[in-house]
Amino acid sequence: MILPALIVFDLDFTLWDCGGTWCDCLSPPFRMQHGRLVDRGGRQVRLYSDVMQVLDFCDKRQIVTAVASRTEQPSWARELLQLLEATHRFAYSEIYPSSKLKHFESLRTTTEVEYDRMLFFDDEMRNIHEVSGLGVTSIFVEDGLTQSVFDDGLQRFSKQHA
Template identity: 65%
Template sequence: MRQPELIVFDLDFTLWDCDGTWCDCLSPPFRRQNERVFDRASRQVRLYDDVTSILDHCDKQCIKMAIASRTEQPAWARELVELLGITHRFAFAEIYPSSKRKHFAALKASSGLRHEDMIFFDDEMRNINEVSTLGVTSIHVSNGMTANLFHKALRAFAKNGHASRH
């Protein structure tokens, strides 16, 4: 059974919730307090409930992970990834305002992997549609990453060599 060689995650509304908004709409400075992360206005940034177990699964299976985020505030996004304690999980990070096609061209170049060996999770259909044209298995995340969605995508990828677009 085949497994992906790289799993790529979007940030906003995919791996984390920024109190119902995008990270570039927050107000720095950011702070970590009692294992939680807040912006200046006390809006909490939190990983969705299943994200840690999903990242743990990838680590245990030796599947490389990456971030692809088109935020207008890449420094803020990188700081939040650090404050949430997950920076070390990702072999690659393409975090800048641009099309996801550019992110995936960079991921292909830096990883040496084919697009067909990647799975991508994102909450925006425009990104799913755009990236799927490259041959990347692209999965729509409607309410934050869940273990159910993640494992369903992995099973489909293993069974079919890829998972269909959702």
């Protein structure tokens, strides 16, 4: 199987669920309460159940990972990643309100990985269409990242590069 040089993940509704909303709609402060990460209103923020397994796969195969999020509250997203003990899992982070095209341009420049060697997971079709136009293999995540969606993405990437 041919593996990507860089795998990029969106945050909201791709890697995590923030109580059914986007992270920039939460209400800080964030805190751990009875083993759960919650905002001031008690909305739970949690990684989808297969996310750590997916990140372990990437680590074992030395695939570089990044996050790209268009959130209006970048500091909140970074804090949530830290509280979920996931920050160290991503070598690169593009978290700011802008087009995913800008995020990927920055990632390509910083990592020196060409677009056709990247794999991207996101829950918004507009982002999938935009980033696909760059030559990035882009996978739509309908209901949170699962092992099955991830495996399908790897297969699609590999077939495109065979």
